[in-house]
Amino acid sequence: MIIGNGLIANGFKFYQNDKKILIFASGVSNSNETCEIAFEKEKNLLRQVKESMSLDNDYLWVYFSTTSLLDVSQLNNYYVNHKKNVENIVKEFDKFIIFRLPQIAGKSNNPSTLINFLYKKISSEEKFDLWTNAKRDIIDIEDAFKICHQIIEEGNVLNKVIHIGTGIYNSIESIVSCLENITGKKALYQVKSLGSGFKCDLDLSIETAEKISLNFKNDYLSKALKKYYMSSE
Numbered sequence: 254m255i256i257g258n259g260l261i262a263n264g265f266k267f268y269q270n271d272k273k274i275l276i277f278a279s280g281v282s283n284s285n286e287t288c289e290i291a292f293e294k295e296k297n298l299l300r301q302v303k304e305s306m307s308l309d310n311d312y313l314w315v316y317f318s319t320t321s322l323l324d325v326s327q328l329n330n331y332y333v334n335h336k337k338n339v340e341n342i343v344k345e346f347d348k349f350i351i352f353r354l355p356q357i358a359g360k361s362n363n364p365s366t367l368i369n370f371l372y373k374k375i376s377s378e379e380k381f382d383l384w385t386n387a388k389r390d391i392i393d394i395e396d397a398f399k400i401c402h403q404i405i406e407e408g409n410v411l412n413k414v415i416h417i418g419t420g421i422y423n424s425i426e427s428i429v430s431c432l433e434n435i436t437g438k439k440a441l442y443q444v445k446s447l448g449s450g451f452k453c454d455l456d457l458s459i460e461t462a463e464k465i466s467l468n469f470k471n472d473y474l475s476k477a478l479k480k481y482y483m484s485s486e
Contacts, residue, residue, distance in 0.1 A: 254268065254269070254270075254271060254272070254274070254275045254276065254312075255268055255269045255275075255276045255278060256275065256276065256277045256278065256279045256298070256302055257276070257277070257278035257279030257280070258279070259278065259279075259282055259361065259363065260282075260357060260359050260360070260361040260363065260394060261278040261317050261354075261357070261394070262276065262278035262279065263359075263360075264357075264359060264394040264395065264397065264398045265278060265315075265398055265401070265402075267398070267402065268315075273311055273312060273313060274312070274313045274315060274405065275302070275306070275312045275313065275314050275315065276315050277299060277302065277314060277315065277316050277317075277343075278317055279295070279298060280294075280295030280298070280299075280339070281294075281295050281332060281335060282363050282365065283332070283363070283365040284319075284321070284330070284332045284333075284365060284366075285332065285365055286331060286332050286335075286365075287331045292331070292335040292338075295335075295339065296338070296339060296342065299339065299342060299343070300342070303346065311348075312348065313348045313349065313350065313405070313411075314343060314346050314348065314349040314350070315349070315350050315352065315401070315405065316339070316340070316343045316349065316350075316351050316352070317351075317352050317353075317354055318336045318337075318339070318340050318351050318352070318353045318354070318414070319332075319333065319336050319353055319354060319355075320353045320354065320355045320390070320416055320417075320418065320451075320453050321333050321336075322336060322337055322340075322353065323451045323452075323453055324449060324451045325449060325451065326447075326448060326449040340414070344412070348411060348412065349411075349412055350404070350405065350410060350411065350412075350413060350415060351413070351414045351415065352401050352415050352416075352417050353414060353415070353416045353417065353453070354392075354397060354417050354418075355389065355390035355391060355392055355417065355418045355419075355453075356368065356389045356390065356391045356392075357391075357392060357393075357394050357397060358391055358392065358393050358394065358477040358478060358480070358481055359393065359394030359395075359481055360481055367389060367428075368391070368428065368432075368478065368482075371425075371428060371429060371432055371440075372432050372435075372436070372482055374440070374441075374442075375429065375432050375433060375436050375438055375440045376432075376436045376438060378438060378441060379441065380441045380442060380443065381440075381441070381442050381443075382442065382443050382444075382445045382447075383425055383426065383429065383440075383442040383443065383444055383445065384425055384445050384446075384447040384448030385424075385425070385426070385444055385445065385446055385447070385448070386446060386447060386448040386449055386450065387424070387425050387447070387448025387449065387450065388422040388423060388424055388425075388448075388449075388450035388451075389422065389423055389425070389428070390418040390419055390420070390421060390422055390423070390453075391419070391421075391423055391428070391474055391477065391478075392417065392418055392419050392477075393477045393480065396419075396462070396467055397417055399462075399465055399467060400417055400458055400461050400462055400465070400467070401417060403461050403464065403465055404457065404461055410457070415457055415458070416453035416454055416455055416457075416458060417455075417458045418453060418455050418458055419455075419462075419469040419473060420455050420458075420459055420469065421469055421473065421474070422450055422452065423474055425448070427474065428474070428478075429442070431474055431475045431478045431479075432478060432482065434475070435478060435479055435482050435483050436482075
């Protein structure tokens with residue numbers, strides 16, 4: 254079963270008819286959101302779905318959080334703190350896995366994602382601030398699914414928080430450079446000494462990726478962005 258209809262939900266559609274695994278991929282998608290009503294809506298939906306499933310405790314709940322919980326520069330971010338609060342709710346369920354995801358490359362109409370934001374600014378030749386201290390792990394939604402699917406199917410991890418990622422921490426400059434090559438346009442930005450880099454415990458993610466022969470080397474970032482944004486041109 255899948256709750257949601259966005260990028261993550263579509264990426265995990267394999268489970269849409271599954272009677273034992275519930276993919277909860279609905280909720281606040283804007284990391285810049287500050288409205289408490291939006292946050293409460295996700296929490297209420299989570300509780301409502303849980304209540305409707307109360308007669309079937311066999312469901313494995315799969316919730317998607319964010320690796321930004323480890324970013325010290327985001328300690329006061331409303332969205333990040335909301336994700337932490339929802340994680341605590343999910344941890345009360347009988348069976349769950351919480352996957353903390355990094356930045357996702359994929360087809361999405363969400364203008365608030367980092368890559369969509371940068372792509373729009375560059376393609377529209379609009380000015381933006383470039384945070385020189387920020388580094389981000391970016392993974393193709395299809396690869397994120399493959400790793401999470403493998404972990405779920407193996408069944409060795411239950412009631413745990415798992416970080417997913419490539420282990421490659423890209424500077425914003427490198428992401429911008431890739432998008433410049435895709436759009437054929439020069440980015441117009443003002444350099445700001447802001448942002449931060451952070452690393453996650455990706456041992457299980459990397460081990461799983463190797464097991465299913467995923468390769469994050471050889472210009473992985475460029476290939477992932479071209480896959481989804483070259484077709485937008």
